[in-house]
Amino acid sequence: MQETLREIGRRFRLPGTLSTYEVIKNGNINRTYKVTCTHDGGTKSYVFQNVNTNVFRHPEEIMENIDRVTTHIRNKCGDRPCLHFHHTDTGENYAYDRDGGFWRVMNFIDSAAAPSCGDRGILRGTGEAFGEFQLQLADFDGSVLHETIPDFHNTRKRMDTLFAHAAGYADTRNTRIFESAPVLSRLRMYYKEACVLSDRYAAGEFPIRVTHNDTKANNVLFDRETLRPLTVVDLDTVMPGMTMYDFGDAVRYLANTAAEDEPDLSKVSFDEERFTAFAEGFIGKVRDSLTRDELDNMVRGTFSITVELASRFLDDYLSGDVYFRVDYPEHNLVRARNQLRLAEDIFAKSAGLQRIVAGL
Ligand code: GN1
Ligand code: MG
Numbered sequence: 001m002q003e004t005l006r007e008i009g010r011r012f013r014l015p016g017t018l019s020t021y022e023v024i025k026n027g028n029i030n031r032t033y034k035v036t037c038t039h040d041g042g043t044k045s046y047v048f049q050n051v052n053t054n055v056f057r058h059p060e061e062i063m064e065n066i067d068r069v070t071t072h073i074r075n076k077c078g079d080r081p082c083l084h085f086h087h088t089d090t091g092e093n094y095a096y097d098r099d100g101g102f103w104r105v106m107n108f109i110d111s112a113a114a115p116s117c118g119d120r121g122i123l124r125g126t127g128e129a130f131g132e133f134q135l136q137l138a139d140f141d142g143s144v145l146h147e148t149i150p151d152f153h154n155t156r157k158r159m160d161t162l163f164a165h166a167a168g169y170a171d172t173r174n175t176r177i178f179e180s181a182p183v184l185s186r187l188r189m190y191y192k193e194a195c196v197l198s199d200r201y202a203a204g205e206f207p208i209r210v211t212h213n214d215t216k217a218n219n220v221l222f223d224r225e226t227l228r229p230l231t232v233v234d235l236d237t238v239m240p241g242m243t244m245y246d247f248g249d250a251v252r253y254l255a256n257t258a259a260e261d262e263p264d265l266s267k268v269s270f271d272e273e274r275f276t277a278f279a280e281g282f283i284g285k286v287r288d289s290l291t292r293d294e295l296d297n298m299v300r301g302t303f304s305i306t307v308e309l310a311s312r313f314l315d316d317y318l319s320g321d322v323y324f325r326v327d328y329p330e331h332n333l334v335r336a337r338n339q340l341r342l343a344e345d346i347f348a349k350s351a352g353l354q355r356i357v358a359g360l
Pocket of ligand 1: 026027028029030055213214216234236237260309
């Protein structure tokens with residue numbers, strides 16, 4: 001690995017010599033490294049990322065999107081740090097290694113390690129950060145962006161794909177289909193409800209926003225000292241989308257009392273306090289720019305995207321783990337069960353959650 005990182009460092013004309021590197025374990029798709037170089041007696045760190053081209057089929061298009069988006073928000077960051085991507089000697093913000101691997105290099109922003117999700121201030125700050133991001137892009141023309149993963153949050157397509165795969169495997173010897181059956185039948189029950197928003201979006205009933213589309217809490221960096229949000233990262237999936245899904249994706253992750261891949265389902269539940277803290281931050285920022293219809297559908301968005309995630313994990317399980325990185329064979333099934341349990345809890349609590357949003 002060291003040799004590849006060196007090669008990439010040279011391509012991006014980074015000054016000095018690579019002294020250390022470590023893996024940053026954040027994300028299920030790309031591989032990320034913190035690389036430190038020594039130069040003139042000092043050290044400087046960078047983030048190197050090896051993009052998963054199995055997931056992102058047109059990585060150059062992603063880098064074009066990122067270039068446009070970061071350029072647009074650069075002068076809106078105030079004194080907070082901004083993401084900055086380095087360029088090669090031929091002027092691209094990406095490079096291929098010898099084996100065809102796709103790389104990008106960005107500035108390393110010193111930040112607190114993903115703070116624990118229980119802290120109210122952090123949760124509110126996370127909401128503010130994603131809300132602010134959306135505001136920064138409110139005057140950005142989303143039609144110039146490439147759709148990096150077509151139908152990324154088209155819940156109906158996601159679920160139809162799952163059901164089609166499941167049907168395709170039904171009379172094969174794919175043993176995973178048997179283990180999946182209980183999850184699959186619950187998901188079928190939720191199908192209609194979960195698809196309402198993405199159908200309405202497809203029918204043009206909601207404003208098209210430029211959204212982040214992967215609003216997990218660990219995609220916000222925090223200042224080590226003040227614990228205030230610094231910046232939003234992971235811009236791979238910035239695309240036109242629904243604000244309710246950005247909101248929902250964030251809370252399905254941070255209001256889960258267990259990790260997304262916790263196998264013990266008795267630990268999985270949806271925490272209303274955490275939900276409230278995030279909602280205060282997010283809705284506080286974007287309230288005036290949203291329609292009533294959008295605000296009324298935040299909770300439904302939360303439910304829908306959680307069902308969508310359960311469907312995506314299960315689909316990947318059935319397909320042989322080709323998309324999400326897994327640590328053990330059942331990993332995707334565990335994730336699917338976890339997200340299904342969470343969706344059920346959100347559903348059960350939705351009247352109360354709805355009141356919380358209305359109160360804001
Ligand atoms: C993937 O790799 P990461 O953590 O940034 C996925 C998201 C899922 C998430 C679930 C491009 O994001 O959609 O919500 O895993 N990203 C992509 O943990 O599919
Ligand atoms: Mg991501």
